[in-house]
Amino acid sequence: MTTSEKSASAFISLSPLRRPFLSKFLHWEWFLVAVIALVVIVNSQLSPYFLDVQNLFRASSDFMEMGLMMLPMVLIILTGNVDLAVASTLGMTASFMGLLFNNGLNIWLAAGAALLLGGAAGFLNGYLISRLKVPALVITLGTYAFYRGMAYVMLGDQAARGYPASFTYIGQGTIPGTPIPFSMVLFLVMAVIFGVVLHKTAFGRYLYAIGNNQEAVIYSGISVPRVKVIIFLVSGLMSALAGLVLAARFGSTRPDIGGGLELAVITATVLGGVDINGGKGSMIGAVLALLLVGLMRFGMGLLNIQGQVQSIAIGLLLILSILLPNLPQIFRDQRSRWSRQTLMILAVAAIVVVAFVWFFSWSRVAVFALQGA
Amino acid sequence: MTTDHPAASKRSLFSFFAQYRELALIGFILLLIVVISLQSPGFLTFTNFQDILLNISILAMIALAQGMIIITRGIDLSVASTLALVAMMVSFVLKAYPETPVILIVLLGIGLGSVLGSVNGFIITVGKVPPIIATLGTLSIYRGLVFFYSNGDWVNPIDLPSGFKQLAKGMSLGLPNLVVVTIIVAIIAYVFLNYIQSGRDIYALGSNPEAAKISGIRTQQITFMVYVISGVICGLAGVMWASRYEAAQTNTALGFELQTVAAAVIGGVSMLGGIGTVPGVLLGALLLGIIQNGLTLSSISQFWQLAVQGFLILLAVISDATIQRRIKTTMTRGFAK
Numbered sequence: 001m002t003t004s005e006k007s008a009s010a011f012i013s014l015s016p017l018r019r020p021f022l023s024k025f026l027h028w029e030w031f032l033v034a035v036i037a038l039v040v041i042v043n044s045q046l047s048p049y050f051l052d053v054q055n056l057f058r059a060s061s062d063f064m065e066m067g068l069m070m071l072p073m074v075l076i077i078l079t080g081n082v083d084l085a086v087a088s089t090l091g092m093t094a095s096f097m098g099l100l101f102n103n104g105l106n107i108w109l110a111a112g113a114a115l116l117l118g119g120a121a122g123f124l125n126g127y128l129i130s131r132l133k134v135p136a137l138v139i140t141l142g143t144y145a146f147y148r149g150m151a152y153v154m155l156g157d158q159a160a161r162g163y164p165a166s167f168t169y170i171g172q173g174t175i176p177g178t179p180i181p182f183s184m185v186l187f188l189v190m191a192v193i194f195g196v197v198l199h200k201t202a203f204g205r206y207l208y209a210i211g212n213n214q215e216a217v218i219y220s221g222i223s224v225p226r227v228k229v230i231i232f233l234v235s236g237l238m239s240a241l242a243g244l245v246l247a248a249r250f251g252s253t254r255p256d257i258g259g260g261l262e263l264a265v266i267t268a269t270v271l272g273g274v275d276i277n278g279g280k281g282s283m284i285g286a287v288l289a290l291l292l293v294g295l296m297r298f299g300m301g302l303l304n305i306q307g308q309v310q311s312i313a314i315g316l317l318l319i320l321s322i323l324l325p326n327l328p329q330i331f332r333d334q335r336s337r338w339s340r341q342t343l344m345i346l347a348v349a350a351i352v353v354v355a356f357v358w359f360f361s362w363s364r365v366a367v368f369a370l371q372g373a
Numbered sequence: 374m375t376t377d378h379p380a381a382s383k384r385s386l387f388s389f390f391a392q393y394r395e396l397a398l399i400g401f402i403l404l405l406i407v408v409i410s411l412q413s414p415g416f417l418t419f420t421n422f423q424d425i426l427l428n429i430s431i432l433a434m435i436a437l438a439q440g441m442i443i444i445t446r447g448i449d450l451s452v453a454s455t456l457a458l459v460a461m462m463v464s465f466v467l468k469a470y471p472e473t474p475v476i477l478i479v480l481l482g483i484g485l486g487s488v489l490g491s492v493n494g495f496i497i498t499v500g501k502v503p504p505i506i507a508t509l510g511t512l513s514i515y516r517g518l519v520f521f522y523s524n525g526d527w528v529n530p531i532d533l534p535s536g537f538k539q540l541a542k543g544m545s546l547g548l549p550n551l552v553v554v555t556i557i558v559a560i561i562a563y564v565f566l567n568y569i570q571s572g573r574d575i576y577a578l579g580s581n582p583e584a585a586k587i588s589g590i591r592t593q594q595i596t597f598m599v600y601v602i603s604g605v606i607c608g609l610a611g612v613m614w615a616s617r618y619e620a621a622q623t624n625t626a627l628g629f630e631l632q633t634v635a636a637a638v639i640g641g642v643s644m645l646g647g648i649g650t651v652p653g654v655l656l657g658a659l660l661l662g663i664i665q666n667g668l669t670l671s672s673i674s675q676f677w678q679l680a681v682q683g684f685l686i687l688l689a690v691i692s693d694a695t696i697q698r699r700i701k702t703t704m705t706r707g708f709a710k
Contacts, residue, residue, distance in 0.1 A: 132694035138644045141634060142686035149680025156676045263509055276503050308520040315513030323500040356488045364522055366469035
């Protein structure tokens with residue numbers, strides 16, 4: 001055995017030992033709970049309106065569509081795939097419903113047709129991915145554009161509105177006698193179902209197995225293509241359901257409905273501890289991450305921070321959630337060569353960042369001084 | 374297929390399919406040109422083609438960077454946000470100091486872009502964060518910084534000096550400057566990817582990262598480099614964007630990142646890494662531009678544009694996958710003999 005082979009086998013045998021040891025103390029879910037507690041404490045100090053139950057429930061309905069799409073996204077990312085088309089599927093199905101409704105069809109029939117279309121859209125994604133053996137990223141990038149395009153084809157510059165109150169209830173209504181939004185109940189029920197399927201059934205274990213070692217799963221006689229088609233079909237259905245809730249909440253549908261939500265959904269999923277390379281993660285983690293993102297946005301909104309500026313914090317959180325757990329490994333790798341070169345690189349990086357920040361604030365002040373004058 | 378020279382037939386098959394990609398694209402583009410020009414006589418004119426080239430220049434430039442990154446098995450989702458942030462920052466400088474020489478502004482844009490690109494590279498190589506996550510994060514961060522920087526305000530045409538506005542639209546060599554810049558970028562990219570050691574290393578890294586590392590390629594440095602290149606090109610594109618549209622807005626180039634990926638993928642860059650050419654990517658961008666232009670000219674509703682684009686991406690991917698599989702089966706059959 002050569003040295004490189006030896007070190008490789010040593011690495012392989014050591015790494016599984018290291019993981020459970022660390023994870024006993026650093027359960028991602030507990031980390032999320034701690035951050036959520038921190039966000040709640042800080043926000044309740046900053047704003048007296050934060051810990052208002054009515055407000056919290058009202059704000060929560062902004063995140064339920066995201067949550068409905070996040071549940072199947074957990075399953076998909078667990079298998080090492082990704083679905084970029086969720087928000088476009090939402091847009092296409094909601095527009096389809098709006099088109100049918102505009103042409104006089106009963107709203108519930110239209111909603112049913114939208115769900116069917118969502119299932120078909122998801123099936124097409126899953127079929128193409130497993131049949132062509134192409135990364136899901138590529139196929140769903142194509143359908144991301146195609147499905148959103150179909151939304152524009154269906155509605156053009158029109159909007160569908162005037163939905164009956166019985167329909168808008170699913171997006172705007174609360175459980176009678178309580179401030180709890182109906183959409184939240186819908187999400188929680190779905191979350192429990194998805195959690196049970198993922199953690200208590202053989203199907204859920206297949207998903208982990210595919211994410212960890214697809215070859216082994218194929219040899220153990222499980223039809224991987226069928227599993228993939230199922231999870232993408234479910235994703236299409238749930239996106240359509242999210243579309244119904246969102247259209248009901250807005251009370252109208254335009255073809256750009258839900259645009260950009262796909263990246264928010266993926267962010268919440270990854271923040272929830274689901275490994276983007278597959279094989280690791282839990283449903284409870286993802287739900288906690290959704291709660292965290294919701295509370296952060298709600299708190300920043302109370303502080304009058306614009307939605308787009310809020311995304312700086314969400315983006316930082318996303319990167320740090322992957323970067324921080326990597327730090328021990330990075331330092332371990334680096335220790336052997338803390339050379340002058342490494343220090344030089346760090347020094348240059350620091351100077352560049354400081355220069356950039358200086359220029360950023362200097363040019364900003366220059367213009368606002370000009371406008372003030 | 375000849376069976377007595379398996380090696381030779383393999384090579385010719387490979388080279389055929391390698392060229393097939395660009396040929397198929399050219400054929401498809403020519404077909405489109407014929408169809409569109411039959412419908413709308415205004416299409417086949419010199420000025421209209423100049424217009425198309427002007428419209429796809431920025432897309433083509435960034436798609437080249439995106440293609441380079443995809444060849445290394447990465448992806449850069451932050452390109453549009455980087456472009457927007459640089460466009461906003463240089464416009465602010467011009468608003469405060471209209472006398473700044475244009476060349477200085479171009480260099481400033483490139484410098485700012487390279488910093489933003491290095492941040493991506495740093496997070497990905499040193500931080501070991503997967504590229505899709507890292508650039509998804511910086512997509513939101515850079516876009517948020519645009520809003521924070523400008524307080525949600527826009528820089529309007531009236532705030533920009535006329536010399537700067539001429540940067541993209543002024544003519545040299547019979548073509549708009551922006552098109553000339555894109556051609557220069559494309560030539561540099563072609564030479565770099567085909568004849569320079571680091572450029573070849575990009576392919577090696579994408580084809581087989583393990584093998585590349587073992588054979589002594591500094592994979593970390595190469596990965597870092599492609600993200601910096603992407604930042605540089607986005608910085609340049611940001612300056613050009615501000616000059617061409619005579620404005621910097623908070624929603625500049627919103628959603629553009631997926632279009633750059635689409636141009637690269639249609640142009641034959643494989644998401645599995647290791648495959649892709651400069652002419653292919655340029656043709657991919659040209660195809661998207663012609664479709665956009667043709668739909669605008671023809672009577673077909675503009676609302677079909679996105680759907681047609683998406684359909685083409687799917688078509689490109691499906692045909693690619695089918696060809697790849699056929700190559701694979703031919704190869705295994707060859708080895709079996």
